[in-house]
Amino acid sequence: YTIDIFKDSNFLWLERKNDFKELARNLFSKVDRRRFTDCLERSKKYKYKYLIVESNFEDVYYQRIPRFRVPPDAVIAKLIETSMNYGINIIFGGNKSKVFALSLLKRSLERFKFDN
Numbered sequence: 001y002t003i004d005i006f007k008d009s010n011f012l013w014l015e016r017k018n019d020f021k022e023l024a025r026n027l028f029s030k031v032d033r034r035r036f037t038d039c040l041e042r043s044k045k046y047k048y049k050y051l052i053v054e055s056n057f058e059d060v061y062y063q064r065i066p067r068f069r070v071p072p073d074a075v076i077a078k079l080i081e082t083s084m085n086y087g088i089n090i091i092f093g094g095n096k097s098k099v100f101a102l103s104l105l106k107r108s109l110e111r112f113k114f115d116n
Contacts, residue, residue: 011115012108013046014101015039015088020059027078028070040086048108049088052101056094 017023026036043049061072093100
């Protein structure tokens with residue numbers, strides 16, 4: 001899901017992926033990739049952009065998803081491309097993703113109040 005916490009301000013865009021499997025589907029499945037790309041296009045108008053994945057980065061190497069048969073280097077390359085093309089910070093938060101997201105929201109609120 002995507003959160004626009006500061007309605008109509010285009011300040012913070014926060015997208016969450018439940019796990020590496022969901023992220024892989026969004027990057028490599030034709031149907032999901034189209035929907036994800038649309039979401040990324042909408043993110044361009046935001047000042048701060050984050051994609052939080054509730055998996056560890058190691059999952060890219062150790063969690064095989066037979067349906068896609070994509071090597072880990074291709075996944076990493078696609079993540080870097082996505083980050084560079086859309087200016088998105090990609091965070092692998094693992095089991096601390098919710099803590100990171102809450103901290104990010106608190107800090108963003110402080111910054112939003114200061115900027116406005």
